[in-house]
Amino acid sequence: MKRRLLVVIVAALVFPAQAFAHATLERTSPTFRERLPMSPRTITLRFDQYVKVLPGSVQLFSATHRLAVSRIWTDGLYLKAAVPKLPRGPYTVRWHAMSGDGHVVSGVFTFGVRAAAPAATDAFGSSGPTRTEDFVRWLYFLALALLVGGLGFRLLVLRGPLSPRAEKRFFVLAGIGVIATIDAGIVAFILRAEDALQLPFVRLLYGDLSPIAQSRFGTAFIAMTLGFALVAALLFLAWLTDRAVLLWPAFLIGLGFASGLSLSGHSAADPGSSWKSELADWAHLSAACLWIGGLVQLTLVVWPLMPEVRRAAFLSFSRLATVCVAVLLAAGVYLSILRLPELRDLWTTGYGQVLLVKIGLVGLAFAWGGLHKLVAVPAVERGDGGGMLVRLRGSLLGESMVGMAVLLAAAVLVNSKPPTQPAPAAPAASSVQR
């Protein structure tokens, strides 16, 4: 028995194959998001292994309903479906096939006939972001604030050497921030893919995510995951080698890759968006992260562990927070006007209502911060704020809590659809010519 087992093991190592565990889609015709000049006769999917046809292996959808597919067959590594003559418009293909290992592999892609195709995340049947996605987005924002805001605080406010305990706590908080940023990003990507693929969990495990990875959202996910992995490495090396200078590239890379959210969200994809809206969105997010992350560092690192620098840190952070609030306000107002051209959109649309809640929370946070600026800062500057400094911790904690609530509203807002912009009036001459 032992010898037989040994023979099997050796044989398995000597006679290898390079096949993947289950069939992988290698290419399709039409390709992902291809704009075709005319209707295709067939839809073709090429796999790296033989696959078997299942009932409804290839499903075709127009922008409004499912279309009949007359015949589905396999030809070697190809899965093919004959399609009727398709009029102009966007189309979604949902496919399922049984892999050689008996597992059902699935996927989705889109194409257009004389029309632009939507991203896979907007394919027919996708229902859009869910409450779970709102929650994960919120966690993402919190993690980003902990990381970018923490690094900004350490580099711009607490520039000198810290006590060992304070240094350790700073790195623990920033470390939690970077790990949570990466993991929340992965969960957000999988949730988006789940919605695009419209699959139950078990079949989602074998779902082909490559069309989602090729969408704007997917590209941002790839870039941000790689960027934050690099930030994690730099953060660790800064701690290991006691070289605070390494925090600068970590901060700048973190800040730079946070723009992935701005380059893949409403500010980049919706009508009326431009480089200005992308820049404003990024500035808005960065300022919020610096403000809220700085408050957390002030509350959890400086106050309990470095009482001797409370005064200096508080005054220095107050100056940074003033700049952050100004940027936050300017960019926020610009983006609100861009997305809600009519004032009544604020109370008549879902997006506007969420924005109203966010504005209310931002107003509360600003009022709280303003109180610190107008009452606490002068007292601390005069040097008679000894009792004030002790009481300030609770107040700073409260302000950071309100900031986190603002981020929750922002997460819901990012996942909501802004009202459609009114179409620009066509020039009279062109309409006559047509």
Place this chain on the structure above:
Amino acid sequence: MQPPAEHVHWLFATGFLLLGLILIAEVAVGPEVWRRRAWRAYLWPAIAFGLGVLLWPVMVFYTNSTLHMIAHGAWAQVLMLGGAIELTLVRGKLQSKWWRLGMTSVFLVSGAAFLVHEQNSWFFQRSAFLHHLMGWTLLVSSIFPLARTIRPRSQVAATGFALMFVAVAVMLYCDRDVAPVFGHISPLAGAPHR
């Protein structure tokens, strides 16, 4: 424009082989001699940490299935974490020997990820067989980093720990092989296509 999966496996196999050989060298000459040059102590943990960082591109660029993505994400994180802990121990920023359990958890999580992400039976095909083999090898051999934690001077634990990386490297080299003489174990897996 992605490189074939086997090339990526070979790249990581080379990394693990290097790591294993460095650990064998340390066992052969003894830690006292090995650490006469301070940088040598950092060598293998730094390679482990670097391999963890390099696994992130694999995770994000090979998105042919959700399971595949999650498994590579898990390997990237635990390898970075394990390497980071060992580097910190060498540096002296962490003192407790129990931090070495971090490497035990790397073996356990990595082994579990291999087994969970491979849904086929052992003899379905070569890659399935190797995934099971690697999964169980890592799970069973987590005894070596555990023993290394409890008995840091144990030669058996150190040797087993080093050889484990060599074994994983050999299995990774075998995992994706395109030589024409090789074939599938199960005809269900289809014909070789490359």
